[in-house]
Structure formats: structure tokens, C-alpha cells
Amino acid sequence: MIPEGSVGVVETQTVRLFDDGLTTRSGIVLPEVQVAYETYGTLNEARSNAIYICHALTGDAHAAGYHAGDDRPGWWDNIIGPGRAIDTDTWFVVCSNILGGCQGTTGPASINPATGEPYGTDFPLLDMTDFVEVHRGLARHLGITKFAAAVGGSLGGMQVLQWALDHPEDLGRALVFAASSRLTAQNIAFSAVGRQAIMRDSGFNEGKFLTRGTAPRKGLSVARMLAHITYLSEHAFQEKFGRSAQRGELAGNFGIDFAVESYLEYQGERFLSRFDALSYLYLTRVMDYFDPFADARALDTLKADPVRFLLVSFTSDWRFSTEHTRRIVRHLEEARIPTSFREIQSTWGHDSFLLDLPDYHATVRAYLDKAAEEIA
């Protein structure tokens, strides 16, 4: 039973792009790139009503609607659909899995055509600009030269920022939620511990686990558990679990005794079925090195051809706090880029950008309604 306001049953499509190879920022050429993507809504005749959705660290192309037989919708279903804030009655929405991912787009677990084996750690280190180049490749394939907006939260917002900085001609508006232009030492520290959990797992096998029939399952699940703590606020954990016992009453042991421990265990386990440990290393590392404003000329291209920006942060987000967003706002403002900014009241932490918070969605709706008026 498909609920009202859903885009309905959808399918992930795959396309092979970059027949001449993709030269990544590192200089290493990927001979071919597969991209998994989904689309919702209808592209208008002028091809002017497209919106690109960039997903966060562990997202995928399945942003909205239901895959046949599934009872859970895509990861951003609450905001994408007919009548929703990103209204598919108006917009043609594109979402793709990012390069280096493991949900249908080429990544370290893909087969290297040169060897016939998975790339493993031979896969090049990636850069935010590589994600953007692949998005642009998909845009060319779809025959879209300009998106009315690119939208993303967290790592997705970082891609949107990079895209607007490098190719402002591609975008009308940039919507950046709960993102950062530069990770703090604390952010990098969390990221590092997650990676160490993976790399110190005996199943990691110096990154060659795919060909050696092992997997750093313990490490990857611990990395996910750790990261998950940073996605929620203290309040959110307290509200969901408090100190309640997993089985009636606390037993006093080293096992899973508190409900919150069971929750983390479940999150860690569930992650194993859908994520690749090497993708986790590659994608988190892109975030660590991301620092576009370190280049004094970073804004020159955007200044010459401004994209309108809407930035949103959330009060209880301690992973990318409001200060991260304000830093982006300061840089854009100083460069005289048309910029709007809101800090939304939310008790749920970093994951707030994925939630159906009325004030947040009303903000996105108001901003995109104006954009719709302009393309009409």
C-alpha cells in the first residue's frame, strides 16, 4: 500500500558514463564509471525544472518512493513527492549514488577492468570535485544543461557547495543543509577512529579482503555505531532510550544490557548488509580533506556567475554545528553571493536534515516555490 504523497514504485537505473575514462582529481584515470540513479516527476519541454539531490555519506540513489516489494521508502521520501516540499508535480528530481560508493555506482569494490579483480585500495583517493564531475556526466546523459537547484544535506551539501563554486553555470539555486566547508579536528578525530576500527580488523587484510574472502565486519559495524552517536543529540538518545533496560530490567553484565546498546548493535549490523568498508574509508576521507575556501580564489568563478544559496543548520547538531554553516554564509556573503540562512530549532541533532520538521520543510518549500515561479 503506497501512502498518499509518495512518488510510488520506483526503480534504480544504471548507466555507463565517461567512455573515454574519467580523470580524477588525483590524476588517476578510471577507464569507466557506472552510475546508479533514480528520477521522479517529469522533465518539462524546456528541460528547466530539474533538481539534483546529492546524498550524504551512507545514502544512495533511492531517495524517494518504494522499490517493488519494499515496505520502507527511500531515505528522503518525506521531502520528495507530489505536494511535498520538493514537489514532484513541479520538479523533475534526479538522485544518484556518488562515485566511490557501493550502491550501484563505481567504487573500490567494483571490478577494475585492467585486472578483472576489485579495485580495493588501488582505487584512487577521491575529491569532492570528482563527485561533482560524475553528477555532471549524468546530467549530460539526461540532456540537462542547467538544474533549477541542487540540494543536499551533510556530505550532500558539501557536494552542492563544490558544484556551485566550480560550475555555477549548471545551477540556479544551491540548497545546503547541515553541512560544512571544513571539518574540525573533532570531526576528523571521529572519522579517524571509524577508519581505524575497519583497518585494524583482522578481516581487513590490507584492503585486499574482497579477493581473500574475508571482510572487516566487526570494524565496519563499530565505525557505524560510533558515527551514529554523532548523528543524534544527547537529548535524542535520552528521549529514545534513557537508561531503560533491553530486557525488562538491568542484569549487570558486559553484554547488551541497556536499550541504547541494542540500538547501536542493530544499526551496526544493519549497515553491514548495505555498505562496503572500503567505500566507507574513501568517502569519509573526502570529507576530511574538503576545504574549498582554503584557496583564496575559490569564489572567483561563482562571483562571476552567482548561484542563489539557501543554507540551513539545526540548533542541536553537534556534528556540523551552526557555526559550520555560518562559516559558509560568511564566505558567500563577503563575495556578495545572494545568500539566505536559517537556523532551525530541532532537538534531534545532525540527522534533523533527514526529518520531517515543519519549519524546515516550509523553508525549503518557500524557497523552491519562488524558483518554480521563475521557470514557469
Added chain:
Amino acid sequence: MTVERFRPDLALIASLIPAGSRVLDLGCGNGDLMALLQGKGCTGTGVDVDPERVLACLRRGVDVIELDLDTQLGEFADDSYDFVVLSRTLQTVHKPRAVLTEMGRIALHSVVSMPNFAHWRNRFRLLRGRMPMSKDLPYRWYDTPNLHHTSLPDLEPLFAMLGMVVERRIPLDADGHPHRLGNFAANLAASSSLYLLHTER
């Protein structure tokens, strides 16, 4: 979009700002002034904290940044705007002197308007032993956003102290139109007053 739909003093402010200027409107409300200014080729940003008003701005294509005037104007870089407008808002901030100082840093030119507590009607109400209430001071004492009251002779020395030079003073009547007496007996006649200022660099 016609000028008549807006508060008359907003049209007056818009007329003081040259076409093509970059304008920061502090306490921008629904974005009426910025919309007027966009109509004459200005760019810029509004600042407000009320969610409904911020949404109204976004919906009409007026860029708006949510922040607190008393503590967060430091977010804007030196000389990043040509004009800063503070229309009927100075009396509501905690530290008017600090806000004016920030305005002078952010832009060379400022437009400031403020109700005149020494308007003759207010004086009469005080003489009758009552607190002033008027179109420009419409609130009961216990339910007002206004934290500060001033007369024009008490306001202008503050500008001078902060190196803000009064280029024009336009006394307004209770409807926000320029007062027909002009600057004659302004401290008695003006319900509020509008100042065009520039900051000495």
C-alpha cells in the same frame, strides 16, 4: 508592484538609496523594503528572526539571514554593503550604540528611523499623567518590543559620538509621510524621524 502597497516611510527610504546599491535591511519584516529596492535594481539581504516573516521573504525572493542584531552583526564583513537600513528597530535592540557601530562598519551609508518620544502628543499624555501612546508608539508599557525611548536632540549626539554624520534628517508625521513642517520644530512636530547618515572613515 506599486509603491502604495507599502508603508509610506519605506517608499521614502527606497527613494534615498541609489539604484544598484547593495543594501542590508536590519529587521526586514516581510521584505517589503527589499522588494521595493529590488524593483530599482538594488541587491542585498534582509535580517529578521521571526519565522513567519523569514518565510515570507524567501517566498517572494528576498534573501534573508536569520540572526540576532544585538550579538551577531559581526557575521557581516567590513564594507560588505553600500547601505544598512534600520527602520523603526533601533528602539527594540538591547544596545543601540553597539548596533549603530556595527552598521557603520558594515556599510558607509546608513538609514535609521526611530519614533520621537518628545512628539507634542506624547508630551500632552505625560502632562496628563499617562504614558505616551501613538501610531508610532502603539504598545502598552508592559507589552512592547520597545526598550529605549528618545527625543531627537537626545538621539543625534549619539550619531555624532559614533562618527556618523547626518546628511539628511526627515521628520515624519504619524502616517510615515515627510512632515509638512519639514525641519521646523521637528522635536515637537515629528512623530518619528528618518536619518540618512554616513560614517566617517
